[in-house]
Amino acid sequence: xxxxxxxxxxxxxxxxxxxxxxxxxxxxxxxxxxxxxxxxxxxxxxxxxxxxxxxxxxxxxxxxxxxxxxxxxxxxxxxxxxxxxxxxxxxxxxxxxxxxxxxxxxxxxxxxxxxxxxxxxxxxxxxxxxxxxxxxxxxxxxxxxxxxxxxxxxxxxxxxxxxxxxxxxxxxxxxxxxxxxxxxx
Amino acid sequence: xxxxxxxxxxxxxxxxxxxxxxxxxxxxxxxxxxxxxxxxxxxxxxxxxxxxxxxxxxxxxxxxxxxxxxxxxxxxxxxxxxxxxxxxxxxxxxxxxxxxxxxxxxxxxxxxxxxxxxxxxxxxxxxxxxxxxxxxxxxxxxxxxxxxxxxxxxxxxxxxxxxxxxxxxxxxxxxxxxxxxxxxxxxxxxxxxxxxxxxxxxxxxxxxxxxxxxxxxxxxxxxxxxxxxxxxxxxxxxxxxxxxxxxxxxxxxxxxxxxxxxxxxxxxxxxxxxxxxxxxxxxxxxxxxxxxxxxxxxxxxxxxxxxxxxxxxxxxxxxxxxxxxxxxxxxxxxxxxxxxxxxxxxxxxxxxxxxxxxxxxxxxxxxxxxxxxxxxxxxxxxxxxxxxxxxxxxxxxxxxxxxxxxxxxxxxxxxxxxxxxxxxxxxxxxxxxxxxxxxxxxxxxxxxxxxxxxxxxxxxxxxxxxxxxxxxxxxxxxxxxxxxxxxxxxxxxxxxxxxxxxxxxxxxxxxxxxxxxxxxxxxxxxxxxxxxxxxxxxxxxxxxxxxxxxxxxxxxxxxxxxxxxxxxxxxxxxxxxxxxxxxxxxxxxxxxxxxxxxxxxxxxxxxxxxxxxxxxxxxxxxxxxxxxxxxxxxxxxxxxxxxxxxxxxxxxxxxxxxxxxxxxxxxxxxxxxxxxxxxxxxxxxxxxxxxxxxxxxxxxxxxxxxxxxxxxxxxxxxxxxxxxxxxxxxxxxxxxxxxxxxxxxxxxxxxxxxxxxxxxxxxxxxxxxxxxxxxxxxxxxxxxxxxxxxxxxxxxx
Ligand code: FES
Ligand code: FES
Numbered sequence: 009x010x011x012x013x014x015x016x017x018x019x020x021x022x023x024x025x026x027x028x029x030x031x032x033x034x035x036x037x038x039x040x041x042x043x044x045x046x047x048x049x050x051x052x053x054x055x056x057x058x059x060x061x062x063x064x065x066x067x068x069x070x071x072x073x074x075x076x077x078x079x080x081x082x083x084x085x086x087x088x089x090x091x092x093x094x095x096x097x098x099x100x101x102x103x104x105x106x107x108x109x110x111x112x113x114x115x116x117x118x119x120x121x122x123x124x125x126x127x128x129x130x131x132x133x134x135x136x137x138x139x140x141x142x143x144x145x146x147x148x149x150x151x152x153x154x155x156x157x158x159x160x161x162x163x164x165x166x167x168x169x170x171x172x173x174x175x176x177x178x179x180x181x182x183x184x185x186x187x188x189x190x191x192x193x
Numbered sequence: 194x195x196x197x198x199x200x201x202x203x204x205x206x207x208x209x210x211x212x213x214x215x216x217x218x219x220x221x222x223x224x225x226x227x228x229x230x231x232x233x234x235x236x237x238x239x240x241x242x243x244x245x246x247x248x249x250x251x252x253x254x255x256x257x258x259x260x261x262x263x264x265x266x267x268x269x270x271x272x273x274x275x276x277x278x279x280x281x282x283x284x285x286x287x288x289x290x291x292x293x294x295x296x297x298x299x300x301x302x303x304x305x306x307x308x309x310x311x312x313x314x315x316x317x318x319x320x321x322x323x324x325x326x327x328x329x330x331x332x333x334x335x336x337x338x339x340x341x342x343x344x345x346x347x348x349x350x351x352x353x354x355x356x357x358x359x360x361x362x363x364x365x366x367x368x369x370x371x372x373x374x375x376x377x378x379x380x381x382x383x384x385x386x387x388x389x390x391x392x393x394x395x396x397x398x399x400x401x402x403x404x405x406x407x408x409x410x411x412x413x414x415x416x417x418x419x420x421x422x423x424x425x426x427x428x429x430x431x432x433x434x435x436x437x438x439x440x441x442x443x444x445x446x447x448x449x450x451x452x453x454x455x456x457x458x459x460x461x462x463x464x465x466x467x468x469x470x471x472x473x474x475x476x477x478x479x480x481x482x483x484x485x486x487x488x489x490x491x492x493x494x495x496x497x498x499x500x501x502x503x504x505x506x507x508x509x510x511x512x513x514x515x516x517x518x519x520x521x522x523x524x525x526x527x528x529x530x531x532x533x534x535x536x537x538x539x540x541x542x543x544x545x546x547x548x549x550x551x552x553x554x555x556x557x558x559x560x561x562x563x564x565x566x567x568x569x570x571x572x573x574x575x576x577x578x579x580x581x582x583x584x585x586x587x588x589x590x591x592x593x594x595x596x597x598x599x600x601x602x603x604x605x606x607x608x609x610x611x612x613x614x615x616x617x618x619x620x621x622x623x624x625x626x627x628x629x630x631x632x633x634x635x636x637x638x639x640x641x642x643x644x645x646x647x648x649x650x651x652x653x654x655x656x657x658x659x660x661x662x663x664x665x666x667x668x669x670x671x672x673x674x675x676x677x678x679x680x681x682x683x684x685x686x687x688x689x690x691x692x693x694x695x696x697x698x699x700x701x702x703x704x705x706x707x708x709x710x711x712x713x714x715x716x717x718x719x720x721x722x723x724x725x726x727x728x729x730x731x732x733x734x735x736x737x738x739x740x741x742x743x744x745x746x747x748x749x750x751x752x753x754x755x756x757x758x759x760x761x762x763x764x765x766x767x768x769x770x771x772x773x774x775x776x777x778x779x780x781x782x783x784x785x786x787x788x789x790x791x792x793x794x795x796x797x798x799x800x801x802x803x804x805x806x807x808x809x810x811x812x813x814x815x816x817x818x819x820x821x822x823x824x825x826x827x828x829x830x831x832x833x834x835x836x837x838x839x840x841x842x843x844x845x846x847x848x849x850x851x852x853x854x855x856x857x858x859x860x861x862x863x864x865x866x867x868x869x870x871x872x873x874x875x876x877x878x879x880x881x882x883x884x885x886x887x888x889x890x891x892x893x894x895x896x897x898x899x900x901x902x903x904x905x906x907x908x909x910x911x912x913x914x915x916x917x918x919x920x921x922x923x924x925x926x927x928x929x930x931x932x933x934x935x936x937x938x939x940x941x942x943x944x945x946x947x948x949x950x951x952x953x954x955x956x957x958x959x960x961x962x963x964x965x966x967x968x969x970x971x972x973x974x975x976x977x978x979x980x981x982x983x984x985x986x987x988x989x990x
Pocket of ligand 2: 128129130131132133134164165166167168169437486487708
């Protein structure tokens with residue numbers, strides 16, 4: 009299981025900030041772990057994850073819901089975490105890229121397929137792409153290439169590795185449901 | 194020096210063994226990659242699992258105890274004089290730990306007079322120009338405090354449109370002569386060039402070794418000779434790099450030593466710029482870049498944001514992170530300049546080019562934007578008369594930066610459409626016209642391979658494929674274009690290889706991964722030389738404490754750093770032989786094929802694997818170091834071998850004549866990059882080049898409001914870049930083009946891959962609708978306007 013702590017000190021320093029409204033005690037389940045942190049109700053979920061919870065695998069590309077680099081699963085739904093205020097995440101279940109692999113030594117089949125097919129170039133869009141692919145495969149386990157394109161249409165890759173990203177997702181659904189061993193090479 | 198046989202030429206075509214002088218200390222030359230174990234095989238990135246798990250740490254992910262957040266105050270005016278900056282109110286804001294004013298501006302062109310003064314330049318020449326910065330406990334506090342910095346602006350009239358800037362009474366961007374320093378990614382402009390108003394030039398050009406004045410006359414004579422002439426005016430837009438990771442840097446001081454984590458393409462360029470700017474010794478600055486989320490040419494040097502982070506960190510006595518937001522990224526850290534190009538081709542009826550003339554301007558904002566003449570001077574360099582003349586036009590917008598093959602996609606857009614037009618006028622197939630004028634062996638084979646893969650024989654004259662769609666409103670077209678790039682490398686590229694007692698190895702080199710994945714080919718060449726598995730090689734890069742490496746610009750990285758890495762591995766093997774020889778009683782122990790050490794002990798031949806030999810070591814490790822050697826045929830080329838990388842792309846598009854929407858259906862790309870060390874990564878670079886090229890051709894454009902000078906689409910929604918739905922089928926033919934000049938024979942591919950794309954798409958669009966679009970991007974509005982109005986170019990036949 010992946011584990012992480014949270015930095016309540018950092019969250020509390022926010023209280024000396026310019027926020028005038030009271031901070032909230034945000035309770036949510038992140039990658040299977042019940043988590044509490046003290047944040048401003050309008051803090052972006054992206055910052056809560058990256059700064060308060062030290063989960064920096066979720067990236068920021070635009071901060072305006074245009075690029076998908078910050079994508080996470082919120083109660084299983086793909087969302088741009090830069091657009092989700094903390095308050096809205098109260099009581100939810102969040103999956104970030106750090107929670108995708110079944111263990112430290114094993115990759116999820118989508119992750120493994122991205123490694124095998126060269127689906128990551130600079131890698132900055134990769135966490136968001138993988139979560140978008142996970143969301144797609146949950147609602148549509150055997151997508152066509154056209155469905156993959158639709159499913160990833162909200163995620164930009166400037167490098168731009170779409171072609172190998174599509175083949176990664178196709179490969180992931182060919183791989184039989186079980187996870188692939190040997191993520192650590 | 195010793196003579197040895199090396200394989201030279203295109204594998205599967207004209208490759209032959211040749212005798213060459215090899216410098217001392219290099220390993221035997223490799224034959225074609227099919228004879229190798231690791232090199233030349235499609236190989237997954239060795240850092241792939243870091244990237245897919247979120248473990249890979251990028252600059253914005255760096256956390257330091259007590260980290261402060263820095264925000265920059267950019268000018269709200271495109272042109273102004275700054276009479277004073279008052280920071281005291283900002284300093285008193287909650288959470289604020291430091292406020293600094295930028296001492297002097299980096300980037301863009303500089304007035305000679307300002308450079309002499311060296312310090313504060315109180316003139317704003319573009320909206321978003323950095324002026325001051327705040328570090329605070331939270332980003333929100335820093336942002337809030339920016340509003341409390343009081344700047345005494347004298348707002349001046351501005352001009353943001355190149356056409357307006359050329360008018361007689363246009364506001365001046367620079368009041369006197371300027372020059373601009375380049376980066377490892379290119380760019381730069383020498384001083385001493387005439388300047389009038391906002392127009393600077395001409396810079397006169399001709400093919401290598403030719404005299405521009407003579408060429409100008411030769412071109413004029415050809416234009417009068419009564420042969421076939423094709424003329425056209427082409428325009429290209431401003432494109433912003435839009436790397437998904439914005440520019441950013443975290444700075445931390447320990448006493449007088451500065452450590453920074455930077456999102457950069459050149460760790461040493463960041464180090465040197467910081468040392469120079471802050472007037473501290475180079476040895477006191479350390480730059481670390483584990484991973485970088487893309488750069489495309491714009492990420493060299495510390496930048497104004499980096500200098501501000503270092504100054505804030507010093508003043509606050511705490512680490513400071515400055516990462517730009519998307520808007521700042523569009524405004525202030527570089528772009529591909531706009532251009533207007535007037536081109537004329539002269540040809541005999543036989544399709545032999547008699548002359549190429551190119552005149553025009555490039556507009557790179559408050560920087561020198563010309564530089565599109567590369568393709569005209571080089572792709573058909575055998576044409577007897579070629580003359581180019583370029584001007585810079587200055588406007589009050591953010592200065593350009595090198596952008597993936599600077600100048601070349603622009604230049605190819607004009608040149609290759611003109612060639613297409615000429616082919617039609619002469620009744621010669623476009624591929625055949627290139628065949629008659631371009632003997633480059635790589636492109637020759639590329640044209641042939643690409644045409645076969647693509648089915649070029651399906652092509653008809655413009656507008657003659659049967660209409661498609663329910664209303665017959667879809668037209669299909671096929672087009673081609675080619676490009677060039679150059680064989681550049683950095684001599685100042687060093688590597689160290691260590692072999693440990695357990696038979697594993699490390700390679701250390703001061704390069705950085707900007708997404709191309711350089712760790713993997715480094716591991717491959719070392720694994721190949723040592724005869725050990727890839728997984729036994731640990732690669733350390735991205736730190737200025739490592740041996741100096743090249744900046745990743747100009748497609749130099751692979752061709753600069755893999756030869757010294759292999760040579761260092763070979764040197765390490767030699768030391769291993771020396772250490773182990775007495776222990777196994779084989780005085781003549783020496784490196785053999787497959788990483789083996791071979792010799793004779795007690796009259797019998799012995800053979801040791803690297804692992805067996807290393808296990809005998811009586812010390813922790815042996816190591817070897819190497820510097821990038823000059824090319825092997827140095828004598829023949831004055832030590833600076835010249836070489837041109839090719840690239841041919843064929844495009845198939847459909848055009849919806851009702852909506853004006855162009856869809857690129859397919860691209861076939863044939864490319865050469867010396868010995869492709871890792872075809873999987875080379876393909877990724879080619880895909881990236883093509884898709885960025887399509888994005889440039891169809892979507893991207895910085896839009897400005899003339900009245901306010903503001904960018905109207907400083908985001909990723911209205912500044913549209915290609916997404917998953919815009920990607921065509923892509924097929925690649927990759928040549929193995931051996932030059933026998935270094936121990937790996939690798940060359941870069943990042944830039945050549947994006948040069949011909951927009952031109953190939955535009956030619957295919959012409960072939961579909963019979964009207965030529967001479968201005969980028971090829972938007973639906975432009976398609977519809979072109980279909981409605983009679984064409985200015987050659988009409989379809
Ligand atoms: S950072 Fe959230 S969509 Fe771009
Ligand atoms: S891999 Fe760099 S943005 Fe997608």
